[in-house]
Amino acid sequence: MVFLRSEEHLRRWLETNGRERGETLTVAKLNELARNWYWTRLEPDWRPRPPEESQAILDELGLTGEFWRLY
C-alpha cells in the first residue's frame, strides 16, 4: 500500500516490478478510510471488530466490488 507521485509513476512502477494494477484512491479518500478504520484503535476498552463492520466501513466509502471484499 504505497503513495506514488502520479498515474505515470504508478504505471512505470508496476511495469518495472512485473505487477498487476490493483486499486487506487485519492489521498483525501484514503484519509477518510484510514480515520474510520483506526479511529477506536487506541481506546482503552478496544475489542476486535467483526469482519462485517470492517466491510461496512469500506462499503460506506463506495469501496465495493470483489477487490474490496474482506471475506
Added chain:
Amino acid sequence: MDDQDLRIRNHVYGSFVREQHAPTPAAVSQALGLEENAVAESFRRLHDAHALVLEPDGSGIRMLNPFSVVETPYRVFCDGREWFGNCAWDALAVLGALRTDGRVESECPDCGEQLRVEVADGRVAGGDDPIFHVLVPARHWWDDVVFT
C-alpha cells in the same frame, strides 16, 4: 483471544503510545503481575487474531497497526513526535488513531522523490497530492501482511 489477552493487548498499545517502543513480555509481565510465559503465549494468540504482528522469528512485536514498531519509509510527524506507519494507509491512520493533525512523509517507489501529505482538522490540507495504490485484494491482506 480471551479477556486477559485483550487486557495485555490494550496495555501494550497504551505503553507503546506513551514510550514509543513496544514492551517485551517481561515488561508486560511485570506491569500486569502475570507470568512472563503467559504473556508470551498471549502475544502469540494476539498475533494469530491479527491484534498485533510479531516478528517472523517471534523475537518481538513488529506492528501495532497502524503503528510500525520498526522504522519504515512511512514517517508521521505530529505533536512534536515522530512515528512510523506500516504503509501509506497506516501512516495516515496514525493521525486518526491519535486523533490529531500532522504530516506524513514517504517516497515514491518509482522515482524516489519525497512525497508529503499535510492533515489539518482531520482533512488533507496540503502536500504533494500523491495517489494511493493497493496491490493486494482485501481478502488476501493478511496472507502476508508485511508484503501487503
